[in-house]
Amino acid sequence: SRLIIAADDSQVSEISIDDRKIITRLPHDGPVVSMRLSGDQQFAITVSQLSLQTGVVTKATVWDRTNGKKREMNVPGQIVSASFSHQGSAIAVGTLDPKQRSTVRVFDVKSIDDVQPVDGFRLPQEIGRLNRAIPMPGGQMLSLNGDSAFWWDFATEQQVRSFRTNGSLVHASFSSDGKYAVTTSQGVKIWDVGSGKALLKLELPHSGPVFAAEFSPAVGDSVFATAGNDGVVKLWKWDVDRLQADEFHKWPLTGSPTAVRRLRFSGDGKKLAVVGDRGLIRVLYADHGQMLRLDMTSKDTGEPNGEDVLTVAWSRDGKWLATGGTDAIGRIWNVDVQRPLGVITEETRQMIGHADRIDDIVFLEDESQQIRILTASRDKSARVWDPRLDQSEPMAREILSLRGHSSGVTGIDVSPNQQTVVTSGADGKIVLWPAD
Missing domain, CATH: 2.130.10.10 (YVTN repeat-like/Quinoprotein amine dehydrogenase)
Known part of the structure; x- marks a missing residue:
């Protein structure tokens, strides 16, 4: 390749x-x-x-x-x-x-x-x-x-x-089979990718701009989620035969501000990570409609720290959620569906070492089920972490610092075979790294 x-x-x-x-x-x-x-x-x-x-x-x-x-x-x-x-x-x-x-x-x-x-x-x-x-x-x-x-x-x-579109296009996402695309502005549209024809138009699904829409990645699943400035997350069932979308779950988020900027489904489509302004993180359970609240609290005051979350990633099994943002700290949360729902005020692990915001985060999981976390930061480095999930240590261990950029590292990803890591930066470079 x-x-x-x-x-x-x-x-x-x-x-x-x-x-x-x-x-x-x-x-x-x-x-x-x-x-x-x-x-x-x-x-x-x-x-x-x-x-x-x-x-x-x-x-x-x-x-x-x-x-x-x-x-x-x-x-x-x-x-x-x-x-x-x-x-x-x-x-x-x-x-x-x-x-x-x-x-x-x-x-x-x-x-x-x-x-x-x-x-x-x-x-x-x-x-x-x-x-x-x-x-x-x-x-x-x-x-x-x-x-x-x-x-x-x-x-x-x-x-x-x-x-x-219904005004300026804000976001676009594809269905798991690649046949449909959902776009957002003031409203939501679903398109047939092959013909380019608009199949469905939701004029005002939210009371304000729709900032995010995501199809569930589960194979054969026709569920998509929407969220926006009104702080409400909705799940919809897309009926291809009737060319109709029916709302079947609705979560109003509390607190201020509540605008939702990002949505990310877990690989099996059962959980939905919701990211909003000033550190708002929620995990919604699509099958039973319950919600888990994750609070990034200040160690000094115990209050939410107000830092923006810029990136989220799911582990392959959907048990762990990794987040990174403007406070330069990576966090790993245990969001296993078996745990009591409610509020989590302390992350399972912290990844401390970056000197600037974390713009991207991703899981690296090999065939032995060994988990590593990779982070990309504006401090010109990407880092590899051992989350030590099977230990009682509160801190993840930094294994390696990848330094191949002369400016901030803005993106990081792993090849499908988990053998190669690719980073991109504000310096215009793309760097390939061996995952082993």
């Missing part, structure tokens, strides 16, 4: 994940701001920017990954988008002219030496600034403008269909 990275060092690098060696480097004249692959993975198209005294110059380049040959596209205007069709070798390039008018041009790539213009037309200004254009089969195209998407026919230069 391979990892392709487009970065602001004017390079596109292709890296082997197995041996972590660079296979190919594609040099550019300026920072690479986007890259897309063709459906057969043979070609890549990149967009780079070069800042000059006269302004910013953008350039689109097609690369043949089999031999490293390139072809620069002669496209007037500021390039804002370049994408391949999902199947085939058509490229749509979107540009803005000095009057901020959007134009899309489509090219057919037969080979690196045979790139031919096919279609093109100017989009109406009233639909907003073009963000991306994607060529579709049959001489059609999908454009993303502002908060909406539009389906176009090149032959007639007319709009076939529009996909409009």
Whole structure:
């Protein structure tokens, strides 16, 4: 398997994940701001920017990954988008002219030496600034403008269909089978991913903006959760046949402020982690509707410390919840369904060692069921922790500090086989680490 990275060092690098060696480097004249692959993975198209005294110059380049040959596209205007069709070798390039008018041009790539213009037309200004254009089969195209998407026919230069959200799009999530997507704004919409058709629209499911919506990851489960500014969490049953969603659980959260920012289901879909402002954490049990409250309290006053929780992660068995946030402390909570429900004022373990906020956290669990916790922090480090869950120690033990970034580490994840750890940072780097 391979990892392709487009970065602001004017390079596109292709890296082997197995041996972590660079296979190919594609040099550019300026920072690479986007890259897309063709459906057969043979070609890549990149967009780079070069800042000059006269302004910013953008350039689109097609690369043949089999031999490293390139072809620069002669496209007037500021390039804002370049994408391949999902199947085939058509490229749509979107540009803005000095009057901020959007134009899309489509090219057919037969080979690196045979790139031919096919279609093109100017989009109406009233639909907003073009963000991306994607060529579709049959001489059609999908454009993303502002908060909406539009389906176009090149032959007639007319709009076939529009996909409009209820205001600014806040959040999006896919169902476990990848067939449906749920998006939020003031309301909630469920979309058919294959056709792009909106199947359901909940106009005002909450009294205010909806900040989060998540499908349950359980296989065959059609449950999704919503939450927002009103501090209410709702569970819905999505009926595909009736194209209807029915609310079956509702949890009003108490306290101030109560706005909910993040939702995260456990792997089996039975528990839902709820994260809100100023340290609000709740665990909701989807099957019986009860709620567990987790309080991050100050050791000095015993009162909630008011620090924001920025990231949460579930263990594979759903017994443990890990959290990290602005107080630079990682926490592990025992949220086993067998324990008495109510309020937990003390976490099972603390991970203390970071000097700045924790932006991401993840579990690493190998075949021997050994659990490690990985944290990513703005202090330029990622750390590996032994939570010592089978011991009476209150503190997790730091095993290793990973230092490969010159700026804050903003993301961390583990490969599906649990063999490789990947970190990303504000310095634009992606670093691969052996999990062992």
